[in-house]
Amino acid sequence: GAGVSQSPRYKVAKRGQDVALRCDPISGHVSLFWYQQALGQGPEFLTYFQNEAQLDKSGLPSDRFFAERPEGSVSTLKIQRTQQEDSAVYLCASSSYAGGPGLEQFFGPGTRLTVL
Amino acid sequence: AQSVTQPDIHITVSEGASLELRCNYSYGATPYLFWYVQSPGQGLQLLLKYFSGDTLVQGIKGFEAEFKRSQSSFNLRKPSVHWSDAAEYFCAVGASSNTGKLIFGQGTTLQVKP
Numbered sequence: 001g002a003g004v005s006q007s008p009r010y011k012v013a014k015r016g017q018d019v020a021l022r023c024d025p026i027s028g029h030v031s032l033f034w035y036q037q038a039l040g041q042g043p044e045f046l047t048y049f050q051n052e053a054q055l056d057k058s059g060l061p062s063d064r065f066f067a068e069r070p071e072g073s074v075s076t077l078k079i080q081r082t083q084q085e086d087s088a089v090y091l092c093a094s095s096s097y098a099g100g101p102g103l104e105q106f107f108g109p110g111t112r113l114t115v116l
Numbered sequence: 117a118q119s120v121t122q123p124d125i126h127i128t129v130s131e132g133a134s135l136e137l138r139c140n141y142s143y144g145a146t147p148y149l150f151w152y153v154q155s156p157g158q159g160l161q162l163l164l165k166y167f168s169g170d171t172l173v174q175g176i177k178g179f180e181a182e183f184k185r186s187q188s189s190f191n192l193r194k195p196s197v198h199w200s201d202a203a204e205y206f207c208a209v210g211a212s213s214n215t216g217k218l219i220f221g222q223g224t225t226l227q228v229k230p
Contacts, residue, residue: 003159004159031215031216033215033216033217033218035218040222040223041222041223042120042206042208042220042221042222042223043160043206043218043220044220045211045217045218045219048215048216048217050215055214055215056213056215056217059217091159091160093160095216097216099213099214099215099216100210100214100216101148101210101211101212101213101216102148102165102167102210102216103210103216104162104165105162105216105218106159106162107152107159107160107161108159109157109158109159110159
């Protein structure tokens with residue numbers, strides 16, 4: 001079956017541009033996560049959705065970052081007025097169960113964002 | 117605060133040799149622990165996980181890990197490394213929240229010499 005897909009795989013933006021990153025989770029998965037992975041670092045949590053509800057956005061670094069999942073499936077992470085420090089790989093993960101500390105998460109290949 | 121430390125940033129082993137990747141965690145209760153592998157251009161793939169019970173857990177691709185509460189460690193091992201094991205390995209702990217978010221270490225890059 002299809003795994004988690006993300007698009008675009010690569011995005012180059014000029015500083016100050018807005019970008020939108022898409023995540024298609026595994027069909028039927030309830031939970032959806034976004035992580036940010038800077039070069040040479042481990043992924044860091046950004047936000048969590050349970051169906052269409054955004055239950056945790058504690059990891060979003062600034063109010064320039066916004067995520068949505070309006071119908072409880074596809075999710076979009078939007079970054080406004082991009083800055084060079086936003087350059088990273090953005091990973092999406094989904095899980096078939098609702099939130100809890102032991103969730104097995106299935107990761108997409110990520111979107112590599114480069115801000116010039 | 118919860119955290120995960122992977123002391124080795126880069127490890128090189130010869131093909132056929134044994135492997136141990138170290139992971140130390142900071143967590144108040146019994147942790148939910150994971151090892152993921154990331155190959156270039158690929159997403160993270162789960163190797164194995166520990167929730168409770170037997171402290172030696174078996175995973176995919178011949179990997180195993182041992183949970184040692186006294187040392188706050190969850191080291192990953194493989195008896196004989198294959199060239200295809202070259203990748204980046206991440207240890208993670210499930211945060212004590214109702215979301216299931218993961219806290220990752222900074223990763224260990226494994227290079228395999230022929």
